[in-house]
Amino acid sequence: MSEHRIELTVNGRRHQALVDARTSLGEFLRDGLGYTGTHLACEHGVCGACTVMVDGRAMRSCLMLAVQADGGEITTVEGLAEPDGTLHPVQQAMRDNFGLQCGFCTPGVVITLAALTADGARPGTEEMEAAMSGHICRCTGYQGIRRAIRQLAGANQGEAA
Amino acid sequence: MNVLIPGAHRYVGERTPRKEDARLLTGRGQFVDDIRLPGMLHCAFARSPVARGRITAIDTAAALEIPGVHGIYTQADFADVPIKVMNFFFGPIEAPVTILADGRVSCVGDPVAMVIAESRALAEDAASLIEIAVDEEDPVITLADARAGPPVHPGKDNNISQEMGEEIGEELQAILDGAAHKVTRSFRHQRIAQSPMETRGCVATCDGAEEMTIWIGCQSPHLVARWVSLAFELPETAIRVFAKDVGGGFGLKNFPWKEEIAVIAGARLFGRPLKWIEDRFESLTASSHAREQEATLTIAFDEAGKIVAGYCDYSSNNGAWPMGEDCNVAVHMFMWPAYKMPVYGFITRGWYSNTMGLGGYRGPWAMESLIRERVLDDAAREIGIDPIEIRRKNLVYKPDQPHTTTFGIEVDDISPGECLEKLLENFDVVAFRKEQAEARKHGRYLGLGIATYVEPTAAAGQMAPMTGELATVRIEPTGKVTATLGTHSQGHGTATTMAQVIAERLGVPYEDVTVFEGDSALGGFGPGAAGSRQAVIAGGASWTASEMLAEKVKKIAAHLYNANPEAITISGGIVHIEGAPEMSRSLKDIAEIAYGEPARLPEGLPPGLEAQYRYQPPPFTFTSAAHACVVEIDADTGFVKILRWLSSEDCGTVINPGVVEGQIAGGLAQGIGQVLLEDMPYDARGNPLAATFKDYLMPTISDIPDFEYIHANTPSKTTGGMRGVGEGGAIIGPPTLVNAIVDALEPFGDIEINLPFTPAKILDVIEGRDVSGSGH
Numbered sequence: 001m002s003e004h005r006i007e008l009t010v011n012g013r014r015h016q017a018l019v020d021a022r023t024s025l026g027e028f029l030r031d032g033l034g035y036t037g038t039h040l041a042c043e044h045g046v047c048g049a050c051t052v053m054v055d056g057r058a059m060r061s062c063l064m065l066a067v068q069a070d071g072g073e074i075t076t077v078e079g080l081a082e083p084d085g086t087l088h089p090v091q092q093a094m095r096d097n098f099g100l101q102c103g104f105c106t107p108g109v110v111i112t113l114a115a116l117t118a119d120g121a122r123p124g125t126e127e128m129e130a131a132m133s134g135h136i137c138r139c140t141g142y143q144g145i146r147r148a149i150r151q152l153a154g155a156n157q158g159e160a161a
Numbered sequence: 162m163n164v165l166i167p168g169a170h171r172y173v174g175e176r177t178p179r180k181e182d183a184r185l186l187t188g189r190g191q192f193v194d195d196i197r198l199p200g201m202l203h204c205a206f207a208r209s210p211v212a213r214g215r216i217t218a219i220d221t222a223a224a225l226e227i228p229g230v231h232g233i234y235t236q237a238d239f240a241d242v243p244i245k246v247m248n249f250f251f252g253p254i255e256a257p258v259t260i261l262a263d264g265r266v267s268c269v270g271d272p273v274a275m276v277i278a279e280s281r282a283l284a285e286d287a288a289s290l291i292e293i294a295v296d297e298e299d300p301v302i303t304l305a306d307a308r309a310g311p312p313v314h315p316g317k318d319n320n321i322s323q324e325m326g327e328e329i330g331e332e333l334q335a336i337l338d339g340a341a342h343k344v345t346r347s348f349r350h351q352r353i354a355q356s357p358m359e360t361r362g363c364v365a366t367c368d369g370a371e372e373m374t375i376w377i378g379c380q381s382p383h384l385v386a387r388w389v390s391l392a393f394e395l396p397e398t399a400i401r402v403f404a405k406d407v408g409g410g411f412g413l414k415n416f417p418w419k420e421e422i423a424v425i426a427g428a429r430l431f432g433r434p435l436k437w438i439e440d441r442f443e444s445l446t447a448s449s450h451a452r453e454q455e456a457t458l459t460i461a462f463d464e465a466g467k468i469v470a471g472y473c474d475y476s477s478n479n480g481a482w483p484m485g486e487d488c489n490v491a492v493h494m495f496m497w498p499a500y501k502m503p504v505y506g507f508i509t510r511g512w513y514s515n516t517m518g519l520g521g522y523r524g525p526w527a528m529e530s531l532i533r534e535r536v537l538d539d540a541a542r543e544i545g546i547d548p549i550e551i552r553r554k555n556l557v558y559k560p561d562q563p564h565t566t567t568f569g570i571e572v573d574d575i576s577p578g579e580c581l582e583k584l585l586e587n588f589d590v591v592a593f594r595k596e597q598a599e600a601r602k603h604g605r606y607l608g609l610g611i612a613t614y615v616e617p618t619a620a621a622g623q624m625a626p627m628t629g630e631l632a633t634v635r636i637e638p639t640g641k642v643t644a645t646l647g648t649h650s651q652g653h654g655t656a657t658t659m660a661q662v663i664a665e666r667l668g669v670p671y672e673d674v675t676v677f678e679g680d681s682a683l684g685g686f687g688p689g690a691a692g693s694r695q696a697v698i699a700g701g702a703s704w705t706a707s708e709m710l711a712e713k714v715k716k717i718a719a720h721l722y723n724a725n726p727e728a729i730t731i732s733g734g735i736v737h738i739e740g741a742p743e744m745s746r747s748l749k750d751i752a753e754i755a756y757g758e759p760a761r762l763p764e765g766l767p768p769g770l771e772a773q774y775r776y777q778p779p780p781f782t783f784t785s786a787a788h789a790c791v792v793e794i795d796a797d798t799g800f801v802k803i804l805r806w807l808s809s810e811d812c813g814t815v816i817n818p819g820v821v822e823g824q825i826a827g828g829l830a831q832g833i834g835q836v837l838l839e840d841m842p843y844d845a846r847g848n849p850l851a852a853t854f855k856d857y858l859m860p861t862i863s864d865i866p867d868f869e870y871i872h873a874n875t876p877s878k879t880t881g882g883m884r885g886v887g888e889g890g891a892i893i894g895p896p897t898l899v900n901a902i903v904d905a906l907e908p909f910g911d912i913e914i915n916l917p918f919t920p921a922k923i924l925d926v927i928e929g930r931d932v933s934g935s936g937h
Contacts, residue, residue, distance in 0.1 A: 030194075035188070039359070040194075041360070046853065077187065087183075100182060100652075102408045103181065103652070107188055136854065137358070139652040140823055141860075142862040143867065143868060
């Protein structure tokens with residue numbers, strides 16, 4: 001086993017650590033840095049629960065090694081709300097629409113939608129729903145997630161108008 | 162102080178945002194893998210690679226050489242641990258369940274050894290180095306194998322784990338044979354992996370001689386505490402179980418099973434906190450499974466299509482170590498309460514096999530609705546009447562009640578017929594039939610499926626774990642309200658719905674109520690999420706406890722302000738006195754006196770502001786529903802697209818429509834998964850063939866349509882009038898969709914009901930060929 005020193009930024013905070021080469025980014029965020037909001041649910045890249053943003057892009061943290069994130073800027077679900085607690089628009093849309101039940105898949109869902117809508121991007125419902133096809137939710141039948149997507153798309157249209 | 166007295170706020174029935182969401186949306190939930198304790202070590206299991214045989218050697222030497230591996234336990238190490246493994250009802254398991262394999266393995270994935278190491282990765286490394294030598298025997302895999310093959314458990318006469326009912330008698334056979342119409346169909350429901358998004362997991366620590374603290378993915382910390390105390394013969398008072406957030410249970414996590422028991426026993430033996438988090442491969446192949454049932458149902462009808470009699474032969478493949486060795490008699494018990502069935506006979510059997518054992522799953526008796534609703538549709542076609550007509554002729558409507566079923570169950574407030582009528586008010590069947598006929602001319606195949614059912618919910622008072630619920634509601638000295646409950650949410654939102662009930666009945670803002678649950682030290686015994694019961698029973702307990710507390714506040718206020726208790730109301734957290742708005746006081750003012758100045762209270766009234774109530778509801782509270790769905794089948798690909806889905810359900814008083822609809826939708830999605838996608842097959846040597854989510858197809862957003870809800874609610878006889886709604890979607894989803902698919906395929910012919918309906922099976926019907934291999 002080889003250990004590597006890495007430096008990365010998580011939710012605006014700088015971290016450095018020694019990690020095993022085989023440690024996944026998801027495992028490192030959870031066990032190494034304590035960002036337990038990221039959930040590992042299948043660990044083979046299908047369910048999407050572990051999705052985090054790496055340099056602005058939604059990535060499956062179970063399929064990426066921690067060493068690959070060296071120098072990267074990571075955003076986890078803990079890093080989306082405003083410092084005063086105001087929810088990110090995606091989080092608020094999920095809450096408004098009963099988009100979650102047990103909440104285990106939720107961090108990945110929220111990150112994917114947040115990545116799609118970041119920097120003023122205005123994805124439509126189809127684009128967001130297509131992205132959601134990479135997430136598995138066992139509780140909700142996706143009803144509230146779909147309503148949240150429509151709310152986000154509507155809000156986007158509203159801003160565009 | 163000049164306060165207008167507003168009308169009491171009706172929180173019950175409001176689509177109130179969930180209390181749980183703020184933490185879960187921001188990554189602040191607390192799931193079992195989020196727990197880390199000083200000195201905690203990690204566990205992994207070495208499992209049987211074969212389905213059946215005698216263990217000849219377990220070689221742990223190479224595994225133990227890895228630095229950081231602290232120990233490896235086999236059953237020999239647990240031999241002296243007194244353990245009495247029980248089922249959900251705290252009853253004995255007949256096939257003696259040991260923590261780890263005891264000399265024999267009985268299914269692929271049977272846990273044989275537990276590694277204890279400094280990290281999960283090291284524990285897994287070590288587990289992979291343990292060599293398990295087995296003198297392999299030919300396994301018993303299918304129900305047919307189980308009927309003909311050698312006993313899975315040596316010493317037993319056969320593979321029947323439980324049998325009830327009897328083979329059909331001459332008298333019933335004569336009625337069936339003599340009827341104007343007799344329809345018989347056979348069904349096979351595939352094996353399901355429950356697949357909660359959070360796999361099973363457990364952290365256990367032994368604090369002192371008897372004290373244990375356990376964090377576990379479960380459905381009731383109280384039930385786990387009671388189960389562990391009985392299983393390990395420990396005083397329950399010394400065991401504390403936490404489960405703040407659990408990522409889905411669905412029946413799988415009702416009580417601890419082999420691996421969790423091993424972690425708890427291991428923590429006691431090893432003297433360090435231990436953690437085990439199941440991985441997805443284990444979750445799919447080695448967590449208890451569900452379903453795998455076969456049934457043949459015959460229903461006989463008179464000329465006009467009224468049911469005369471019925472008989473059902475049912476079997477379930479329980480696997481080697483089922484969490485319940487039963488024969489699912491509930492299938493027969495709950496097949497007919499919604500219908501007028503004069504004479505019904507059945508035989509029902511559970512069978513052992515060398516597959517992973519079955520555990521609980523949402524709507525465990527759901528097979529009854531699938532087979533009944535399908536045979537009714539086939540019968541309608543044979544008799545030449547509409548599927549809706551055959552239901553109207555046989556359903557129990559309000560004027561037919563009270564109605565006693567063949568099982569002696571009396572129903573007097575069900576509404577399946579009324580739900581069906583309400584459904585049909587919202588769906589134009591005539592227009593659909595026209596559209597369907599027109600579409601067929603253009604090679605488009607639409608189908609309509611309708612199904613009705615009733616669901617027994619909130620069972621209480623007849624089975625050991627199925628009790629009432631305790632609510633303790635307290636107005637704190639700050640005037641804010643806390644409640645401690647034995648409820649548990651694996652997504653159910655009980656902290657929300659119970660707070661709605663409390664806020665309304667007490668007269669305080671919803672924002673001022675906090676519900677604490679998820680800890681066996683809070684509230685009192687209850688089985689949590691099991692049998693669609695929490696809104697009904699804990700709702701009733703919260704309802705009454707809040708009203709008792711409101712009465713106390715009124716007594717105190719009346720005494721303090723020299724008013725008639727009748728003149729006092731509480732709303733918005735303010736105590737109002739009729740006709741004296743200047744005398745209004747906040748609950749904080751009253752609470753400060755109740756706690757801090759007991760001398761000012763009415764004589765004999767205890768200080769403080771709290772009330773506690775344990776609610777015992779009726780033995781059953783029935784929920785009724787009728788659903789419809791429309792599908793289109795692509796004749797080129799065999800792909801089923803669901804175009805529309807309507808739910809018309811009567812779940813009594815709805816506390817929160819968002820939560821109720823969420824329960825229905827989640828169950829329907831699981832039902833859709835069962836009909837179209839999910840399958841846990843075994844090969845002939847007993848190897849489970851779905852090892853990842855690329856093999857085990859979970860429904861995704863593109864598989865699930867928008868659901869439309871028609872709330873046709875009549876309050877039940879319980880306090881508050883709620884009816885359970887947790888399992889209904891999973892029960893009625895499969896027959897509704899199956900009926901729609903069969904309807905769409907009508908131009909091509911019959912489809913064997915052998916789930917899931919993969920595109921290949923549907924193309925078999927469309928192309929008129931048999932490539933299924935089942936030789937139908």
